[in-house]
Amino acid sequence: MSTALKVEGLAASYGKIQVFWNISFHVDEGEFVTIIGANGAGKTTVLKTISGLIPLRGGSVQAFGKSLKGFSAAKIVRAGLGHVPEGRQLFGLMTVLENIESGADYLPEARKEAAKTKDFVYKLFPRLAEREPQLAGTLSGGELQMLAIGRALMSKPRLLLVDEPSLGLAPALTKTVFGALQQINKEGVTVVLVEQNVQQSLKLADRAFVLENGEIIKEASGAKLLHDPDVQAAYLSI
Amino acid sequence: MRRISYDLLFVLLAAALLFFLPATLKALYGKASVSYLSLLINATGLAILALSWDILARTGQLSLAHAAFYGAGAYTTAILLKLADWPLWLGIPLGGIVAVLLALLLGSVTLRLRGIYFAIATLAFAEVLKAVVQQLPTRIAGGAAGINVAALFRPAFIPGEMERWEVAFLRNQSYFLVYVGILLLSILVSILVQRSRLKPAFTAIRTNEEVAAVMGVKPARYKLLAFALSSFLVGLLGASEAHRIGSVLPDETFGIGTTVFALVTPIFGGLYTTLGPILGAAGLASVEELLRRTFEEGYLIGYGIVLVASILFMPKGIVGLIDSLKRRRRKLPRSAEEAV
Numbered sequence: 303m304s305t306a307l308k309v310e311g312l313a314a315s316y317g318k319i320q321v322f323w324n325i326s327f328h329v330d331e332g333e334f335v336t337i338i339g340a341n342g343a344g345k346t347t348v349l350k351t352i353s354g355l356i357p358l359r360g361g362s363v364q365a366f367g368k369s370l371k372g373f374s375a376a377k378i379v380r381a382g383l384g385h386v387p388e389g390r391q392l393f394g395l396m397t398v399l400e401n402i403e404s405g406a407d408y409l410p411e412a413r414k415e416a417a418k419t420k421d422f423v424y425k426l427f428p429r430l431a432e433r434e435p436q437l438a439g440t441l442s443g444g445e446l447q448m449l450a451i452g453r454a455l456m457s458k459p460r461l462l463l464v465d466e467p468s469l470g471l472a473p474a475l476t477k478t479v480f481g482a483l484q485q486i487n488k489e490g491v492t493v494v495l496v497e498q499n500v501q502q503s504l505k506l507a508d509r510a511f512v513l514e515n516g517e518i519i520k521e522a523s524g525a526k527l528l529h530d531p532d533v534q535a536a537y538l539s540i
Numbered sequence: 541m542r543r544i545s546y547d548l549l550f551v552l553l554a555a556a557l558l559f560f561l562p563a564t565l566k567a568l569y570g571k572a573s574v575s576y577l578s579l580l581i582n583a584t585g586l587a588i589l590a591l592s593w594d595i596l597a598r599t600g601q602l603s604l605a606h607a608a609f610y611g612a613g614a615y616t617t618a619i620l621l622k623l624a625d626w627p628l629w630l631g632i633p634l635g636g637i638v639a640v641l642l643a644l645l646l647g648s649v650t651l652r653l654r655g656i657y658f659a660i661a662t663l664a665f666a667e668v669l670k671a672v673v674q675q676l677p678t679r680i681a682g683g684a685a686g687i688n689v690a691a692l693f694r695p696a697f698i699p700g701e702m703e704r705w706e707v708a709f710l711r712n713q714s715y716f717l718v719y720v721g722i723l724l725l726s727i728l729v730s731i732l733v734q735r736s737r738l739k740p741a742f743t744a745i746r747t748n749e750e751v752a753a754v755m756g757v758k759p760a761r762y763k764l765l766a767f768a769l770s771s772f773l774v775g776l777l778g779a780s781e782a783h784r785i786g787s788v789l790p791d792e793t794f795g796i797g798t799t800v801f802a803l804v805t806p807i808f809g810g811l812y813t814t815l816g817p818i819l820g821a822a823g824l825a826s827v828e829e830l831l832r833r834t835f836e837e838g839y840l841i842g843y844g845i846v847l848v849a850s851i852l853f854m855p856k857g858i859v860g861l862i863d864s865l866k867r868r869r870r871k872l873p874r875s876a877e878e879a880v
Contacts (some may be wrong), residue, residue: 355750384753393743396880404740408756414752439877446880457756 306331306366306461306492313360314344315353319322321347322360322516329461329494329509331366331477333459334487336495336503336524338537339513345496346388348513349463352494355386356379382401384459390450390468394439398430401438401449405456412458422489423452426482444475461492468499480506500537504528551724551749558720562713571705577712581784583825584719588777589798590805590817591726595733596770597803598812599763600654600746605646605662606802608669609639609771611780611794615673618687619680628692632779638873639775642669647767651760651845663799670794689782692718709783715784722780723818726773732815733769742766744814747879772800808850810859819858 305328306416312325321344329335339345350356354375363370365381392401402420406412412419424431427448433441438449439510447467454462464483465487467475480502486505487493498505504510507524520527527533561580565573589606596603615639617631650661673681681687695710728834733739740761745750752759782788800825809820827846854861 346867347758350750351756355753374758376758377752379754379756387751390880391748391751392880393740394877395745396740396743400740404737404744404755407737407740408758412756439880441880453755 303330303332303383304367305329306333307494308359308364309348309352310360310364310397312348312351312363314356314491315359316347316356320359321423321518325362325513325516325518326508327511327518327521331491331492332487332490333508334484334506335492336414336497336502336507336510337499337513338497338510338533340500340528340536341498343513344516345513346465349385349494349496352378353463354385355385363430365385376408379457379459380411382458382460383455384457384462386450386454386462386464386467388469390446391461392438392446392449392453394437396438397435398435398441398449400436402452402456402540405453406458409457415458416456419456423455426485427452433530443470444472445480447475447479448469449481451479451486455486455491459491459492464493464495466496466498466501468497476502500533501528504533542724543629547727547735551727551731554727555720555724562709566709568790570705574708574712575708577692577716579617579722579825579829581712581716581719583821584716584723585781586801586825587818587821588719588723588726588773590809590821591723591730591766591804591814592770592773593802594806594813594817595730595773596766596810597806598733598739598742598746599766600761601647601650601766602655602659602803603662603767603770603801603805604659605643605694606774607794607796608662608666609643610778610781610798611666611669611673611788611790612639612642612771613775614689614788614793615681615687615778616775617712617779618682619783621690622682622687623680628690631764631783632776634773635779635782636775639771639778643767643771644764646761647764649765650783660831664727665795666711666799668795670790673794674790681790683790684790686793688787688788689785691786692780692783715780718780719777722773722776723803725776727814727818729773730768734814738762738765744871746812777844804847806857808854808857809846810857816857816859823858851860 307329310326313323316527323346337345337348347356351358354373364384368381370378370381399448402423406419429445430448430452435446437526439444441449467479473480476499483493483495484506495503502526504524510522510524510527511518512520520530562577565576573826578789593606613635616635620626620634633774646662647667650658653661693711693714695707697704697707733742739750741757744755744757745759747761748760805824806817806819808824809818810816829844831842835842
C-alpha cells in the first residue's frame with residue numbers, strides 16, 4: 303500500500319507560542335485515520351499545518367510522494383488535499399448550490415468533473431439536493447456540516463482532512479455525518495479525521511493517534527484504542 | 541454565470557430610460573431642467589464612486605485611497621492635455637489605466653495588511669500621491685495652482701433657434717450621458733462580479749481567508765483584481781470630472797472628501813450589492829439637496845444627523861431595510877448571516 307501522507311518532525315507555532323515541536327506519522331492510501339485528543343492538544347493545528355494554513359516551522363510534509371514544502375494552501379488543494387475546516391465556515395448569504403459549486407470553481411481539474419462530483423455529493427447527502435436553492439444561512443447545524451463536507455469533496459480530493467465534524471451536532475446527525483465519511487473512504491478517498499467524539503470516531507478508524515500536549519502519545523488500530531484503559535479513563539469516563 | 545441575461549436586460553432597460561431622461565426633463569421643466577441635470581450628474585458620479593469602492597470592499601479591503609485613484613485619473617487627463625495635443629477623449633481611458641497601475645502598486649504592498657492597518661496604509665498612499673503631484677514641476681502639474689482642463693463639450697449658441705439656457709442644458713446633457721456610460725460600465729462590472737466565480741472568491745477572502753485558501757482561491761490574485769476593477773472605474777470618473785469642472789487642484793482633486801463619500805454612500809445604501817451603492821447615492825444626493833435648500837448654510841449639520849441616524853437604525857443600509865420589510869410582509873425568518 304502506498305503512502306498518502308507522510309509527516310516527519312512537524313513543528314508549528316502561533317507567533318511565539320509553539321504548539322508542537324516534533325510530530326511524525328504516516329497515513330496509507332485508502333486508510334481512515336482518526337486523531338483524538340483533549341481541547342488544546344494541537345489537533346486542529348496539525349491539520350492546518352498540513353494544509354498550509356499555518357506555516358511550517360520545522361519538519362516536512364509529503365503527500366502522495368511529493369513534498370509540500372513551500373506550497374501555498376491553494377496549491378496544496380491542487381495537490382489533492384481537501385480540508386473541511388472546524389466550524390464549517392460556509393457562505394450564509396449564498397445558496398446551497400453556490401456553496402457546493404464554489405468548492406470546484408477555482409480548481410480547473412475539479413471543475414471539469416464538477417457535475418459528476420455534485421451528483422456524488424447529492425447521493426451522499428440527499429438533504430442537500432432538496433435544499434439546493436436555499437440560502438446556506440438558513441440550514442440546520444447538521445445540514446451545514448454536510449454542506450461543508452460536500453464543498454470539500456467538490457475539489458476531488460484524494461485525501462480529506464476533516465476537523466471536528468460532530469461539533470454541536472445531535473447524536474443522530476453525528477451518526478449520519480460519520481456514515482458519510484465512511485462512505486467517502488470506501489470510494490477510495492483517504493480520510494484523516496480530528497475528533498473529540500472519541501467513541502464514534504475510533505469505531506470508524508483503521509488506525510488512530512492520541513495527541514496530548516503537542517505529542518503523539520499512542521498509536522494503534524481504532525478498535526484497540528477504544529479498549530485501551532488510558533483512553534477509556536481520559537476520554538470515555540470509563 | 542448565474543441569471544446574467546436577466547441582469548443584462550435590466551441594465552439595457554435602465555440605459556434606455558436614462559438616455560431619454562434629459563429630453564424628458566427639458567420637456568417637463570424647461571429652464572429648471574439645467575439644474576436638475578446638474579443634480580443628476582452629481583448623483584451619478586456619487587453612484588460610480590460608491591459602486592467602485594464597494595467592488596473593492598467585497599474582498600474585505602476597506603480602502604481609504606479612493607481619492608488617490610480619482611485624482612490620478614483627473615491629473616492624467618489634465619497633464620496629457622497640458623503637455624501634448626492629445627485628443628480630448630483619450631485622457632479618460634488613460635486616466636483609468638494610470639489609476640489601475642497605481643492601484644496594483646498599492647495593492648501588492650498592502651496584501652498582507654488587514655483592518656485598520658490596511659486603511660491607514662491606503663490613506664497614507666493618497667496623501668503621498670497628493671504630495672508627489674504638488675512637488676512635480678509647475679510646467680507639468682501646475683503646482684498648488686493646478687491645471688485648467690478643456691471642456692469635453694462646447695455647444696454653440698445659435699441666436700434665434702435656441703435660448704441661452706439651452707447651451708447649458710446641452711452641455712449638461714452630454715456630460716450626463718458620459719457619466720451614465722461609466723455608471724453602466726460599473727454596474728456591468730459589479731454584476732459580473734456578483735454572478736460569476738468571483739463572488740464566492742471575494743466573499744471567502746472577506747469573511748475568512750483560510751476558507752478561501754482551502755477552496756483553492758489565491759487571495760493575492762483576487763485582491764489585486766478587485767483593486768484594478770475598482771480603480772479603473774474611479775479613474776474614469778476622475779478624468780471625466782476634470783473636464784466637467786474645468787480644472788484640477790491638488791487639495792481639491794485629492795481631497796479626503798472623495799474617499800469619505802466613496803465609503804459612506806455604499807454603507808448608507810447597503811454594502812456588497814450592486815443596488816445598494818446606487819440607492820445610497822440617489823438617497824444621499826437627494827437628502828443633501830433637500831437640506832441645502834431648507835437650511836442653506838447649516839445644512840451639513842442636518843446631513844450629519846441623517847448619516848448617524850441611518851447607521852444606527854439601518855445598519856444594513858437601504859437594501860437591508862427593504863429586505864427586512866419584505867421578510868416582515870411575507871412573515872419570513874430573519875435574513876441569513878454572511879458566514880455560517
